[in-house]
Amino acid sequence: MPLIKYIDANGTEYAVEAAPGISVMEAAVKNSVPGIDGDCGGAAACATCHVYVDPEWIGRTGPAAEGLEQSMLEFAEDVTDQSRLACQIIVADNLDGLILKLPEKQH
Amino acid sequence: MTTIASTIPETTEAASLPLDQIDVSRPELFEHNMEGDYFRRLRREDPVHYCADSAYGPYWSITKYKDIMAVDTNHQAFSSEAGLGGIIIEDGIQKSSAEGAIDLPNFIAMDPPKHDEQRKAVSPIVAPSNLAKLEGTIRERVGRVLDGLPVGEEFDWVNTVSIELTTQMLATLFDFPFEDRRKLTRWSDVTTAEPGSGIVDSWEQRTAEIMECAECFQELWNERLKNPGMDLVSMLAHSPATHDMTPQNYLGNVLLLIVGGNDTTRNSMTGGVLALHENPAEFEKLKANPRLIDSMVPEIIRWQTPLAHMRRTALTDAVVGGKTIRKGDKVVMWYVSGNRDEDAIARPDDFIIDRERPRQHLSFGFGVHRCVGNRLAEMQLKILWEEILKRFSRIEVMAEPTRVRSNFVRGYAQMPVRLHA
Numbered sequence: 123m124p125l126i127k128y129i130d131a132n133g134t135e136y137a138v139e140a141a142p143g144i145s146v147m148e149a150a151v152k153n154s155v156p157g158i159d160g161d162c163g164g165a166a167a168c169a170t171c172h173v174y175v176d177p178e179w180i181g182r183t184g185p186a187a188e189g190l191e192q193s194m195l196e197f198a199e200d201v202t203d204q205s206r207l208a209c210q211i212i213v214a215d216n217l218d219g220l221i222l223k224l225p226e227k228q229h
Numbered sequence: 230m231t232t233i234a235s236t237i238p239e240t241t242e243a244a245s246l247p248l249d250q251i252d253v254s255r256p257e258l259f260e261h262n263m264e265g266d267y268f269r270r271l272r273r274e275d276p277v278h279y280c281a282d283s284a285y286g287p288y289w290s291i292t293k294y295k296d297i298m299a300v301d302t303n304h305q306a307f308s309s310e311a312g313l314g315g316i317i318i319e320d321g322i323q324k325s326s327a328e329g330a331i332d333l334p335n336f337i338a339m340d341p342p343k344h345d346e347q348r349k350a351v352s353p354i355v356a357p358s359n360l361a362k363l364e365g366t367i368r369e370r371v372g373r374v375l376d377g378l379p380v381g382e383e384f385d386w387v388n389t390v391s392i393e394l395t396t397q398m399l400a401t402l403f404d405f406p407f408e409d410r411r412k413l414t415r416w417s418d419v420t421t422a423e424p425g426s427g428i429v430d431s432w433e434q435r436t437a438e439i440m441e442c443a444e445c446f447q448e449l450w451n452e453r454l455k456n457p458g459m460d461l462v463s464m465l466a467h468s469p470a471t472h473d474m475t476p477q478n479y480l481g482n483v484l485l486l487i488v489g490g491n492d493t494t495r496n497s498m499t500g501g502v503l504a505l506h507e508n509p510a511e512f513e514k515l516k517a518n519p520r521l522i523d524s525m526v527p528e529i530i531r532w533q534t535p536l537a538h539m540r541r542t543a544l545t546d547a548v549v550g551g552k553t554i555r556k557g558d559k560v561v562m563w564y565v566s567g568n569r570d571e572d573a574i575a576r577p578d579d580f581i582i583d584r585e586r587p588r589q590h591l592s593f594g595f596g597v598h599r600c601v602g603n604r605l606a607e608m609q610l611k612i613l614w615e616e617i618l619k620r621f622s623r624i625e626v627m628a629e630p631t632r633v634r635s636n637f638v639r640g641y642a643q644m645p646v647r648l649h650a
């Protein structure tokens with residue numbers, strides 16, 4: 123299974139094996155990675171799963187999608203070109219090794 | 230809107246009324262804490278329900294969690310625009326269709342992109358990094374209010390604690406003259422009041438009181454233009470998205486923030502005390518493990534659901550839960566019902582302070598209109614309960630609380646309590 127690495131604001135790394143097809147938000151929540159809330163359950167409707175995709179990986183995940191994901195990200199803090207909602211990134215074999223940095227807090 | 234009759238519905242009515250005669254918008258249902266049985270029946274028998282005739286005209290009720298989520302996240306099809314009727318079932322509160330009412334354009338009753346621009350102007354003050362700076366002030370003020378409470382004597386929790394604390398918070402956010410802070414409470418009440426609700430007698434009286442608020446905040450605006458601070462008025466006066474809004478748009482946004490920060494948290498502060506009184510085993514659990522405050526706070530917000538509904542207007546024909554909603558129809562998302570939906574939340578009628586996913590509730594809404602102050606609300610409640618546990622062993626509710634007669638603000642007018650040392 124693809125390995126996803128979450129790095130929190132203090133630099134602590136959480137590596138999680140995730141099944142293809144679920145989102146990296148679900149993978150984090152299921153494995154109790156702190157700092158990803160996912161209050162809306164994966165509908166891009168709460169912006170509590172904000173992550174920064176490592177610059178090396180953003181080409182493969184793509185940037186935030188137009189529409190609800192971009193709209194909701196406008197309400198998160200310190201948003202950059204690497205910002206995504208984790209619930210909108212779906213685990214796949216080509217994301218094995220994906221590195222995601224977490225913000226200090228979720229709005 | 231004429232005055233609302235204050236008849237108490239029969240207790241068996243929820244089960245016996247023909248479906249097409251069910252009207253869950255009747256404010257007296259909420260006043261008498263009877264809305265739950267009606268919503269339970271709709272969720273089971275007709276989850277997307279059409280009411281052809283009500284005091285607010287015809288409207289759809291959306292009662293299931295997943296259907297509410299679908300409507301709330303689809304702002305392309307379901308509009309919040311004030312000109313169409315805005316975000317409350319009662320049109321007159323928000324637009325001038327009712328005689329003597331005034332227009333109060335504000336960002337909750339706008340669609341993107343204008344909504345996004347105006348909301349962005351105020352969101353920095355309630356962003357987590359800014360909240361961290363406010364925590365010390367909030368804790369000190371909560372402590373002072375709690376230290377002033379009588380132990381062993383009956384008093385009204387709503388006025389003495391809930392209203393006082395939320396009003397102090399608002400005065401802090403606006404940097405409003407502290408000694409005049411109860412004016413904010415009054416303006417909040419007046420803003421969501423219909424004539425006949427016991428708060429105002431006519432639309433004209435409501436307008437007159439709101440104009441006093443307008444004058445007061447215009448003075449603050451002028452002052453902060455010259456001497457800006459880190460408060461909400463300064464942010465609105467200096468942000469490119471809001472600095473040239475019309476005076477009415479400014480007033481609308483101010484009232485939105487007053488209501489949003491006041492009527493909501495105030496009632497969660499009271500609701501939490503009531504919930505723990507009714508569930509003594511949960512209170513024992515909390516005392517044994519105060520860290521459960523973190524999961525109890527969102528559970529209080531779900532259990533209370535301080536805003537019972539949000540309304541939208543269909544911009545196009547749309548299918549929700551198998552029913553076709555027509556362009557122009559009024560659509561009411563009953564958060565109070567979705568938060569009791571058996572298919573989305575386990576044992577939804579129970580108050581459980583250690584739920585696994587307590588923040589999965591509808592009280593803040595979802596999508597672009599999600600509550601901008603959600604983290605502030607949670608922080609205020611967290612601090613309140615941390616400070617209560619340091620001081621008191623029990624808060625005993627002495628009588629059934631008096632509930633507000635409103636289908637929008639689900640709250641309490643009074644609740645007598647007695648503190649145990």
